[in-house]
Amino acid sequence: MPSMARWTFLGVCFVPLIAGCSSSDPSSESPSGSTCPGKCAPEYVLEFAEHVSVMTLDDQRVYFANGGTMAGCVYYAPIGGGEIKTVDCKQPYLQDMLVDGNALYWITNGANGIAEGTVMKLDVATGAMETLATDQYSASGLALNAGSIYWSTWSKGPTPTGRVMHMPLGGGLPELLLEDARPTRDLATDGNTLYYTTFDDPSAVRSIPVAGGTPITLVDGLKYARPPVFDAASVYTGDSTGKLVKAPRLGGATQVIADVGSPIGRLVVDGDRIYFTVIKSARLYMVGTDGSNLTQLSEGEPEQEAWDIAVDATHIYWTISERGIGRSTKP
Numbered sequence: 001m002p003s004m005a006r007w008t009f010l011g012v013c014f015v016p017l018i019a020g021c022s023s024s025d026p027s028s029e030s031p032s033g034s035t036c037p038g039k040c041a042p043e044y045v046l047e048f049a050e051h052v053s054v055m056t057l058d059d060q061r062v063y064f065a066n067g068g069t070m071a072g073c074v075y076y077a078p079i080g081g082g083e084i085k086t087v088d089c090k091q092p093y094l095q096d097m098l099v100d101g102n103a104l105y106w107i108t109n110g111a112n113g114i115a116e117g118t119v120m121k122l123d124v125a126t127g128a129m130e131t132l133a134t135d136q137y138s139a140s141g142l143a144l145n146a147g148s149i150y151w152s153t154w155s156k157g158p159t160p161t162g163r164v165m166h167m168p169l170g171g172g173l174p175e176l177l178l179e180d181a182r183p184t185r186d187l188a189t190d191g192n193t194l195y196y197t198t199f200d201d202p203s204a205v206r207s208i209p210v211a212g213g214t215p216i217t218l219v220d221g222l223k224y225a226r227p228p229v230f231d232a233a234s235v236y237t238g239d240s241t242g243k244l245v246k247a248p249r250l251g252g253a254t255q256v257i258a259d260v261g262s263p264i265g266r267l268v269v270d271g272d273r274i275y276f277t278v279i280k281s282a283r284l285y286m287v288g289t290d291g292s293n294l295t296q297l298s299e300g301e302p303e304q305e306a307w308d309i310a311v312d313a314t315h316i317y318w319t320i321s322e323r324g325i326g327r328s329t330k331p
């Protein structure tokens with residue numbers, strides 16, 4: 001890789017986001033000097049010395065965290081590159097984060113790794129940080145709609161049951177939305193319906209109205225289902241075998257639309273495409289929502305892992321464990 005300006009912030013070495021090859025020019029060179037094959041995915045790499053586990057975007061910033069540690073830190077930087085700033089470094093075992101137009105939200109497992117989970121909020125304009133909920137057992141996934149925040153917990157005991165909690169974004173007390181005999185994990189919502197995964201093997205994707213009701217199983221039989229995403233008609237998820245699965249949002253037959261043979265990290269729907277990460281070697285893929293044109297967009301990073309992913313109007317962003325955040329122009 002060509003030499004780059006570096007700086008140190010809180011003892012961590014960073015490099016600025018750098019341009020790679022252009023997806024409009026498949027013959028151009030990557031930052032490593034290799035020729036980019038096919039639809040080139042340029043890597044704009046932010047070097048980061050610790051494990052980058054989760055990320056999210058707004059139109060100004062990229063937010064990320066080294067969530068799998070006791071001294072979990074939340075950071076942000078301009079979405080186009082620039083100075084990295086620290087929000088807080090007392091967020092142990094951070095699990096997930098989301099941002100809306102006003103605030104950044106994240107969830108932690110707490111200092112002992114499971115029993116003291118918290119739900120946190122940062123006002124992105126003022127920098128004020130607030131604790132929304134405490135003592136959340138095995139806290140994990142987050143979801144937001146216009147008025148509420150949702151998160152997943154488990155009950156305590158030798159055979160834990162899953163729970164989804166919610167509270168108003170404007171403040172209030174956490175309330176129980178559902179209890180499931182299977183442990184719950186990742187969440188998504190379209191404002192009217194909440195989608196969630198079970199954290200067991202085999203695992204499922206289920207849905208329930210945000211007003212409450214009886215859950216419906218949309219997908220079952222997966223090996224550790226990944227966070228669900230959706231479009232107007234369908235729900236999509238992946239699993240640790242490498243399968244990408246599609247199901248009607250109202251229930252019906254499921255369809256395997258891709259199989260990459262290696263554990264999937266997370267996925268995002270963008271029009272008629274799905275972009276998703278493959279954990280091993282931090283690879284990035286694309287496939288049509290109908291299962292067409294499965295394409296590997298990045299060559300990957302040996303000995304690295306990819307988990308989270310996000311898109312804006314022009315780029316795809318994904319985490320690259322001990323390297324930082326990759327950025328690729330959409331093909």
